[in-house]
Amino acid sequence: MQLQLVQLNKKYNLIVVLGPTATGKTQFASNLAYRVQGEIISADSRQIYRKMNLGTGKDYEDYQVAGTQVPYHLIDIHDPGYKYNVFEYQMDFLKAFATITKQEKFPILCGGTGLYIEAVTKGYKLIAVPVNKNLRRKLENKSLPELEQILAGYKKLHNKTDTDTIKRAIRAIEIEEYYTSNPELTLDYPEINPVFLGIKIDRETRRERITKRMYNRLKGGMIEEVKSLIDEGLKPETLIYYGLEYKFITLYLTGKLNYDRMVEKLNVAIHQYAKRQMTWFRKMEREGVQIHWIDGLWTMEEKVKKTISLIKSK
Numbered sequence: 001m002q003l004q005l006v007q008l009n010k011k012y013n014l015i016v017v018l019g020p021t022a023t024g025k026t027q028f029a030s031n032l033a034y035r036v037q038g039e040i041i042s043a044d045s046r047q048i049y050r051k052m053n054l055g056t057g058k059d060y061e062d063y064q065v066a067g068t069q070v071p072y073h074l075i076d077i078h079d080p081g082y083k084y085n086v087f088e089y090q091m092d093f094l095k096a097f098a099t100i101t102k103q104e105k106f107p108i109l110c111g112g113t114g115l116y117i118e119a120v121t122k123g124y125k126l127i128a129v130p131v132n133k134n135l136r137r138k139l140e141n142k143s144l145p146e147l148e149q150i151l152a153g154y155k156k157l158h159n160k161t162d163t164d165t166i167k168r169a170i171r172a173i174e175i176e177e178y179y180t181s182n183p184e185l186t187l188d189y190p191e192i193n194p195v196f197l198g199i200k201i202d203r204e205t206r207r208e209r210i211t212k213r214m215y216n217r218l219k220g221g222m223i224e225e226v227k228s229l230i231d232e233g234l235k236p237e238t239l240i241y242y243g244l245e246y247k248f249i250t251l252y253l254t255g256k257l258n259y260d261r262m263v264e265k266l267n268v269a270i271h272q273y274a275k276r277q278m279t280w281f282r283k284m285e286r287e288g289v290q291i292h293w294i295d296g297l298w299t300m301e302e303k304v305k306k307t308i309s310l311i312k313s314k
Helices: 025-036 086-102 112-123 133-139 142-151 166-181 202-217 223-233 236-241 243-254 259-286 300-313
Strands: 016-018 039-040 104-112 194-200 291-295
Touching: 016 112, 016 259, 025 104, 025 236, 025 300, 039 086, 086 104, 086 112, 112 259, 142 166, 142 194, 142 236, 166 223, 194 300, 202 223, 202 259, 223 236, 223 243, 243 259, 259 291, 291 300
Parallel strands: 016 104, 016 194, 039 104, 194 291
Antiparallel strands: none
16 A cells, blocks of 8 residues: 555544454554554553453554554553553553654554543543532432533533433533542543544454454464463463453363363354444444444455545545
8 A cells, every 4th residue: 555644634633443353443543544644542451461462362463554563552561460440541541642642643542442442532530429419409400401501511512421311410510510629630631532433344254253363363372372371370360350262261271161162152252242342332322422334344445545535524
């Protein structure tokens, strides 16, 4: 692909590439980054861990485009066993976002962990906010439009679920009032104006890809990867906590499952995981997020060309 740098619509400052597992998100995001002078920020809850490569699907070669290394962030940032959380992900995302934008590069958030994607694009406030009984009494007799107007005085209303019921609207106001009264808890959160791109393939093709990829990784040393983590002192229950490949291979290595049963259960679990991912993305759409779906079976040139045309035209 010949490099032709493009300028994107300035109303966007973040591209989000999402989709279920095995749809080719990373390769697409890297090719897009190559064209728009971008850098990737991973939105994968397990790829943050070092030495967990095959099981988490770290296909490092996907970040190579036309002999060029596309920079990526939030991969291999913690040792396995560390209990990472969504709040830490928000902090790490903001650092990466600031670094990329200061360099006048374009950030591209890429991954399949819907919670992480929503946490950073909606600016979740993750500190537990106590009940304010006095405020609730003041608001309890107000109509939903009145509550929406009050909430709009605190913030822009991006999330429809904040105001889909009176109860939710009151809670949203309660949270905003708490942060107004406790400014030391407020994150210096930049204005995030994302455009969402979803990679989707038909269910049967996705199933074929998932199963083929699983067998390739098993042949490529995924069992040995899990065994080496156990040999280095990682407890089996910790690996089981990470789910999917690490759960079922650990059960196999500790004698809880035979090989054939492990493969069978792992294959089913990955397909179920892909369904849960699509359920999450559909929920995002119901809540007002516009996802521009791209056919994962298009050629890379078609995907990149049509995406750039879409973003430039908005």
